Amino acid sequence: MHEVNYLRPKNLAEAVQLYRITSGCRLLAGGTDLMVMLHARTLRPEPRALLDVWSLPELKGVRRVNETLEIGAAESYTAIIRSPDVQRDLPALVAAAGTIGAAQIQNRGTLGGNLANASPAGDTLPLLLAYDAVVVTDRRSIAIDKFFTGYRKTALQSDELITAVRFPLGRQVEFRKVGTRAAQAISKVVMAVSRRPARIAIGSVAEVPLRARGAESALERNDVEGAIAAVAEDIRPIDDVRSTAAYRRAVTQNVLRQLLESVRT
Amino acid sequence: MVTTSTIGRSVPRREGAAKVTGAARYTDDLVVPGAWYGKTIRSTVPRGRIRSITLDPTFDWSRVVVVTADDIPGDNVVQLIRDDQPVLAPKGGEIRHKEEPILLLAAADRGTLEEAARHVRIDLEHLPPVYALEEATEVFTTLEISKGTVVNDLEDGVVVERTFRVGLQEQLYIEPQGAIAIPEANGAIKVIGSLQCPYYVHRALKRALKLNDQQAVVVQAETGGGFGGKEEYPSIVAVHAALLARKAGRPVRLIYDRHEDLAATTKRHPGVITHRTAVKKDGTLVSQDIEIVLDGGAYCTLTPVVLSRAAIHAAGAYSCPNVRIRARAVATNTPPNGAFRGFGAPQSLFAAELMVEHVAERLGMSSVDLRRQWMLRLGDTTATGQVLTESVGSELVLDAALKAAPHVGTSERRHVRRGRGLSLVFHGSGFTGSGEKKLQGTIGFEALADGTFRILTASTEIGQGTKTIFCQLAADALGVGLDKVVLAPQDTSLVPDSGPTVASRTAMIVGRLVQEAATEVKERLKREQAPLRVEKSYIQPDSIHWDENTYRGDAYPVYAWACTIADVDVDMTTGEVRVTDLVTAVDCGKALHPVMAEGQIEGGCLQAVGWATIEEIKMKDGGYQNDRLATYLIPTALDAPRIRTILVENPYSRGPFGAKGIGELPMDGPAPAIIAAIHDATGVWLDEIPATPEKVLAACASR
């Protein structure tokens, strides 16, 4: 019987070490993606071990670090939503986290997990782009707009471990997710918008969570109609089981208009 | 001492305590020592021929039991209506759909089973498939209902023509299909499973495994939802498990995971329905000319009966002097479609109800007023020529729903439009025409020596309340407390064939038998001593006349009625439709257990809401793209509307205390009401469900 080993390091240093030296090792946090794939045996290559980082104290918590708010990579979305610091400083993150799955998923889902997974439909990922968040790993910091390198591919090295995500303060971001139903839905379009600086980040409309650069340029010039027109060219949506390219294009434009109306100028 | 009857009171569910403590045992919960695990190997092509089946010699096959069509001792046929569906596709035989079962495997543990599955190579010759209903050439069955003479034009009136489409729907019982087969002495095989109809499975086992009545034993385990999806499909699971158990000489558990269940099991028949309706300018309904085409998928299963129900309900709950309904069911190389709550009627009623809206719009009339004009009333004649002699709840439910509907405001959000729609439907209770007569459903009833009473029936509890209601009826007839009445397990070696648990018949037809048997036993106990046993079988009343050949006469013993009002919010930026409120008035004859009656209505309504809005199955190369719960979406608690049910009691003389069957009726009303509500909100008419945001947004944009 094909058995996958369970490794549970006591602290981050041990985790980093184990991850480096164990071949065929996958990181396990909340398991909301990994455990499904493990059971269905769709992970490629098939792992030999799971390294459980869910309980590492260094990966939990919400704290101020200089002029940023830093959230541990394995902090659950529920804890993020309940954090007074996040509620005060990053209300859009509270809104976004609340659209993920439902209670059970929010209790286990993490920023670290969603970043490593790099699904183009990840609900919080456009938000990270709109905030210009920074992905902190065991060895460096990676700017979010350098993080997603291709379909479900990241800039992480093969043994690199995400430890936290840092958010700058004082930016107003508006968020909207459009899914098939009110809960437990993979998004068809998910968008985060900031006016100052001009950031328009969208998920489920390309193979990566995307910054709509053309639309951002127009927005920088305060050309709202121009931004709405340009965004249709910035994105590359497809027809898939959930929706159509035409719908995603139309809704992207409609949602952008709506969010720009809500963001203070 | 007289015990108070519980009829009309919402007593605790008989098996409720077990269900809320986790003690209830569903199929996969049962521990069977020594059981192996089974798996079905299926076709990956929608149409083809098996050239060869190879078991990779690098794998150790001594640890695995393999069953092919060659291992079937009886007929390689899934016993249903037509003998067209094989239990396993034979070598050289034609594969007609993706996921068609070819081979079965069993092993001691799941790991070995998965490994074995990876080492099976099936070489298939591809044949050109037919997917689209419009391109299908093979016809399973046709049917025509005629009354008077339809007209194609009208001098002092208008003729409105419209075509509607309805989509596939998965029953999505939260407990997937599963069966455990246990070989017993003397060649007997017992199958315990998640199922609605023990005797359907019994017949299928006898046929395929060449067993007699005693050797085949079928036991229903606690079943986690059925909705028709476990009417006929379990016969396949059971026969597969039994074949494996027979060859392995040990028990085998064949439990589907959700992906397999979604990909391979039956769905609601999709279809296209066209109406041509002639009306006078004053709204008088002159003629309805209706065509129905349903897609049966690759094999016949229960398609002729689905088509029958669709056709009989196709003219809607209305009185019309001239009706022609031409219905046909065609074959495509897609997985076979089958029973799902409503069974053809939701499909045809969807079209019938929207036609009322379109005609009303053309005439510049209110569709509610038009319904009042057209609706069937006591003494009227249906499309099959049945005179409705009693229990017609049409106007009662219409008035009750209108009265109860909440006030509609406008949305506070600028981009959201509110709308309201209404539908009026009916649904025949019990089997069609001579169906109940042919079934001759039977129950046993015993007075035991210890002063308790036992009901012996194959009617199953699948959440709808069978066990509770039967005990209520028996206790009431006997004048004893509920605690004095028990039920024998739904085990074919113990109980007679009461007919299947389908067709909105269990309370009305079988419940009535329970009542009659209990009454008889009570009488006999005045002269005799327990133990006593009686059997009661359904006897068709002389007043019911049905001609199977002309499709004319009394199609159903009685109809139940419902009026549904749906309120929707349509988000104009995304096309999303949210059903916020649903009010439904249901003429149920008599609510034997009001909470359970409401439960059936609320649950059925939400299934219809899902069918109308978010439950979509996209096909790709003859298979379903939506084959995981992440992609086949049913409403969550956050999506579900507030549902308000009004029970209207308009008794039927032959139902127990006047009760009529209502299990399927709730499926019929919401979908057309929602489409009408979307029109009310946006001015846009959709002709197709599901009314996905993609369709709504596109329709609004092109307006």
Next chain:
Amino acid sequence: MRFTLNGTAVSLDVVGTRRLLDVLREDLHLTGTKEGCGEGECGACSVIVDGEVVDSCLVAVGQVEGCKVITVEGLADGGRLTALQQAFIEHGAAQCGICTPGMLLAAHVLLQQAKRLSAADVREGLAGNLCRCTGYTKIIDAVLACTK
């Protein structure tokens, strides 16, 4: 590995990557927790871990080391049903019953965490538990009947 299950200490020798769902059902013979999908979509496998409701099909058993786990079997106090379980029976919140264990646990946590629940709160709190039988109406009624 060790954890507390329904108030009792449990010690198991199992591969840590196995799903908690499978260990509960197969090793510990607690079949109240159900598998409806294996994908974290239906909530039928919900259990409570350290006071929060999670899908046990998504939890590797090794992850509950030292945790307090509650399954549906742990709700009733020695055969005495909780007010919530009683309410489920009274209000008709269980029909086929397959979603009921998960639904009860999710509702249990909701009731514990909030002083007073509205219908909207209940809908949101139960959004991760699919029910196909009831239309949710009577489930919400039952939970509201238990809130202050």
